[in-house]
Amino acid sequence: MFKDERIVSVRAYIVEPVESPPAVDDADLPEEVMNWRRQKVANPMTKYPEFRDDRTAGIGAGAMRQVYVIAESASGHVGIGSTSGGVAAAAIIELHLAQMVEGESVFAHERLWDRMFHSTIAYGRKGVVLHAISAVDIAIWDLHGKITETPVYSLLGGKTAEGIDVYGTGPSPSAIHRLGFWGAKLPLTWGPSEGADGFRRNIARAEAAREAVGDDFPLLYDCWMALDVDYAVRLAWALEPLGFRWIEEPLMPDDYAGHAELRRRMPPRMQLTSGEHEYTARGHDLLARSGVDILQPDPQWCGGITEMRRIAAVVAAAGKRIIPHVGGQYSYHFLASQPNAFLAEFPVMAGRGDQISSQHEPLLRGEALPVNGRICVGEAPGFGLELDDSIALLRPITPAWADRR
Numbered sequence: 001m002f003k004d005e006r007i008v009s010v011r012a013y014i015v016e017p018v019e020s021p022p023a024v025d026d027a028d029l030p031e032e033v034m035n036w037r038r039q040k041v042a043n044p045m046t047k048y049p050e051f052r053d054d055r056t057a058g059i060g061a062g063a064m065r066q067v068y069v070i071a072e073s074a075s076g077h078v079g080i081g082s083t084s085g086g087v088a089a090a091a092i093i094e095l096h097l098a099q100m101v102e103g104e105s106v107f108a109h110e111r112l113w114d115r116m117f118h119s120t121i122a123y124g125r126k127g128v129v130l131h132a133i134s135a136v137d138i139a140i141w142d143l144h145g146k147i148t149e150t151p152v153y154s155l156l157g158g159k160t161a162e163g164i165d166v167y168g169t170g171p172s173p174s175a176i177h178r179l180g181f182w183g184a185k186l187p188l189t190w191g192p193s194e195g196a197d198g199f200r201r202n203i204a205r206a207e208a209a210r211e212a213v214g215d216d217f218p219l220l221y222d223c224w225m226a227l228d229v230d231y232a233v234r235l236a237w238a239l240e241p242l243g244f245r246w247i248e249e250p251l252m253p254d255d256y257a258g259h260a261e262l263r264r265r266m267p268p269r270m271q272l273t274s275g276e277h278e279y280t281a282r283g284h285d286l287l288a289r290s291g292v293d294i295l296q297p298d299p300q301w302c303g304g305i306t307e308m309r310r311i312a313a314v315v316a317a318a319g320k321r322i323i324p325h326v327g328g329q330y331s332y333h334f335l336a337s338q339p340n341a342f343l344a345e346f347p348v349m350a351g352r353g354d355q356i357s358s359q360h361e362p363l364l365r366g367e368a369l370p371v372n373g374r375i376c377v378g379e380a381p382g383f384g385l386e387l388d389d390s391i392a393l394l395r396p397i398t399p400a401w402a403d404r405r
Contacts, residue, residue, distance in 0.1 A: 005106040005147050009072040010098040010136060012090035014065060015363055016392035032205060033352050035189050036171035042226035044252070046191035062086045063128075068363060068393070069093060071139040073106055079143025080364065080385060083135035083300045085128045087396045092132040094397040096120060101136060106143050113137055113306040117280075130279045130303050137304025138330055138383075145382030152305065152383050156337035163374040164335050168348040169326075173219060174212035175354035180373040182343065183218030184209070185248065188235075191226045199231075203238050210242045219243065223250040225277065229258050229265070236266040246271035246294065253278040256290040263291025276325035279303060281310035288318035296345075298325040299334060308334050316340065328359040329367050329383045336377050346370055363391045 029037070038054065045051040045058030056064075065086035071079045083089055100115040116133045123129065145152045153159055168176035173184035186209055190198030209219055221244055223232065232250035239247065247266075251258045253274055263272050275284050275295040279302050284295050295315045299308050308324075312334075315322050323343045324331040335341040350357040358367045364385040368377045378384055 002148055005073045005075055005077070007071055007101050007104055007106055007140070007143070008074050009070075010093065010101055010139070011070050011395060012093040012135075012397060013068045013070065013393040013395050014086070014090065015068070016394050029352060030172070032186070032189070033171045036187065036349075036353060040189055041224060042188040042191035043224045044226060046226055047193045052191075052193070063088070067093070067132075067135060069135040069139040070387075071101075071136070071143050073143055073147060075147065077143055077146045078387075079106075079139040079141070079146055079382060080387060081135040081137065081139030081142060081304070082360075082364070083131040083138075085131040088128050089132040089135065090396045092120070092129055093136060097132055097136050101140065106140060106147060109137070109140065109144075109306045112140060113303065117303070126279045126283075131301050134300050134302065134304040134307075137306050138299065141305045142382035142385070149381045151377065151379060151381060152333040153336040153377060156305070156309070156334065159336050160339045160341065161336070163376040164332070164341055164344050166344045166346045166370045166373055166375050167218065167220065168346050169222065170348035170353040172348075172353040173209040173217075175352070176348050177213040177217050179348065179354070179356060179370075181346070181348075181370065182373050183220060183245070184213065185220035185222050185345070188221055188223045188226060192228060192231045199234070202235065206239055206242055206244065215243065218245045220246050220248060222248045225249055225252050227251060229262050232262050233265045236262075236270055240267040240270055244270065246273045248273045248296070249276055250274075253283065253287065256286050259287060259290035259292055263293075273323070277301075280307055281314045284311045285314040285318065288315055288320045293320060295320055295322050296325045297322065299327045299330040301325075305330065305334060312338060326359065329377070329385055332368055332375055332377045333383055344375060346375070360385055361388075363388055363393075 039056045040053045041055045043055050051058030063086055064084045067083050067085055067089045069081040097116050100119050101112050104112055120129050141152050165182040167183040168181040169185040173186055176184035190201050227250040236247050271293040273294040274287055274292045275297050278284055297311050312322055326345050335344055356369055360367045365388050366385045368375050
């Protein structure tokens with residue numbers, strides 16, 4: 001029905017910085033919201049005192065800057081993808097990946113992914129290279145949907161359910177509870193380097209969260225690769241009487257032996273989750289075989305929708321389940337097509353951690369938002385996201401440089 005459309009252009013952009021809105025008065029904020037605002041979150045850099053109170057400084061704000069890919073077909077259709085990685089990701093996209101996909105069929109997802117992955121193998125396999133591949137892959141899926149006037153979930157096999165439950169991640173579990181989410185995930189604030197007092201404060205935070213939401217509301221703790229096995233074991237046993245459902249990403253993702261030991265020593269009823277900072281299906285397979293119960297690939301980091309399909313296959317074969325790390329509209333379309341999907345993540349970060357706002361704004365409009373704790377994607381083609389033409393875009397890699405590739 002559709003001719004074999006070719007990709008004629010792949011370009012990477014960042015949003016031009018805009019003046020930040022006036023800061024909200026922090027004088028009366030609860031401690032957990034204030035810590036979240038100033039990015040005091042336990043992480044792998046917490047061991048360094050100079051980064052202990054500001055995660056952004058430790059991981060590099062520029063490295064997390066959002067990059068947008070615009071892929072155009074010969075017929076003039078446009079697909080949009082995004083990732084983090086800043087100028088580094090934009091350079092990989094324009095100076096390398098573009099030449100792997102331009103001139104190729106829009107519909108050849110496996111071929112295009114294979115060309116991108118194997119052509120970058122000398123300096124890739126994980127990290128910012130996979131971020132860049134993810135954005136291009138997502139843009140191509142969106143382009144496919146726009147050309148065929150089909151939602152991506154239909155391209156992936158069709159809806160398996162009309163909606164999916166959503167848990168909220170943010171500093172205020174009580175606010176998330178009031179907003180109607182399935183459950184709430186709170187960030188671990190103090191890392192092992194902050195000693196016994198930090199551990200006690202983490203448990204006190206968990207106790208306060210449980211008291212605020214009642215006995216039946218699911219609570220989760222996100223540890224963001226900040227812990228060692230012994231600390232994670234003590235944390236899990238301290239949380240178990242409070243009814244926490246899981247501890248998330250307590251160890252570095254490729255510490256497979258550590259995950260196996262942790263799973264053996266932690267409470268059997270509590271689940272162990274990880275995979276946000278893992279990338280391809282091979283890594284998620286190894287995590288699953290190390291005792292991780294729920295895998296959490298991010299479609300904007302793991303290689304895009306094409307690799308998400310492979311991850312879902314290996315995870316299912318291991319008898320485990322997937323709950324993507326955030327991912328916005330990209331995750332919703334993927335989950336809508338999966339028969340075993342049961343939960344999505346939504347960050348509740350606006351206001352004082354008590355407001356629902358789009359993850360894709362300001363540049364992209366059309367995201368499905370949770371209503372009464374569930375998300376339902378619509379019938380718009382592609383991912384259903386459209387560019388806001390009023391937002392200025394910058395192309396950090398100049399045409400002169402891109403033409404040298």
